[in-house]
């Protein structure tokens with residue numbers, strides 16, 4: 413059943429290429445170049461050759477997208493967000509004024525009593541574990557847990573053109589001086605067995621939105637070391653990037669880190685967008 417673990421666009425691509433009579437070798441070479449691991453690619457190809465049916469439809473989008481031709485975007489709730497910077501690959505947009513100061517303060521207040529030491533997903537087991545690479549405290553909210561959370565989720569959905577139902581709950585992180593989140597990918601790497609249960613549940617994490625809830629005096633940016641890019645936290649701004657390319661294949665260039673806070677306190681709210689309903 414490896415075929416179903418592939419992004420929709422790749423399922424279609426695989427079917428089309430098998431139908432065209434392409435060789436296993438040429439298909440697998442291209443899949444490996446796009447970040448798929450050999451066992452997954454081989455098994456998916458075998459599924460198609462055995463007549464496994466594609467689960468995707470050709471009209472569906474593989475990932476979220478932003479109307480980057482505009483300098484500002486009016487969201488469905490009438491809130492106007494400014495587009496400051498964008499990059500084609502990895503598909504990245506830095507927005508200003510996604511949240512008002514009052515909304516940031518309210519999010520911080522809602523989270524403050526619930527913060528616990530942060531965890532990361534254990535690659536082999538797929539469970540949450542504490543990790544020295546992530547020195548922050550955090551908590552998460554269920555979708556629409558509070559009216560403000562609901563409003564922000566609706567706003568983000570219209571901003572990046574991705575249904576609310578395909579988003580995980582918001583996650584809040586608080587970093588104090590020296591706090592950081594070392595370089596990592598947000599996607600579930602198909603090479604690790606622990607990833608599979610997440611991918612089976614709601615598909616890949618196709619996009620990430622990191623909203624900055626506080627101004628930080630020094631440090632605390634979000635960097636993408638593979639492309640030498642860094643944004644600085646600014647209260648109300650948000651960094652959005654797609655963790656997959658236009659075909660839905662994982663994009664290793666999205667490696668990113670929460671740079672250590674030098675002075676001040678950094679608060680963020682992160683929204684992970686999934687391929688299917690979560």
Ligand SMILES: O=C(O)CCC(=O)C(=O)O
Nearest residue numbers: 593633634669670671682
């Ligand atoms: O703290 C940051 O700037 C990065 C946070 C992050 O990578 C995440 O929440 O997945």
Ligand SMILES: [Fe+2]
Nearest residue numbers: 596597598668
């Ligand atoms: Fe991340």
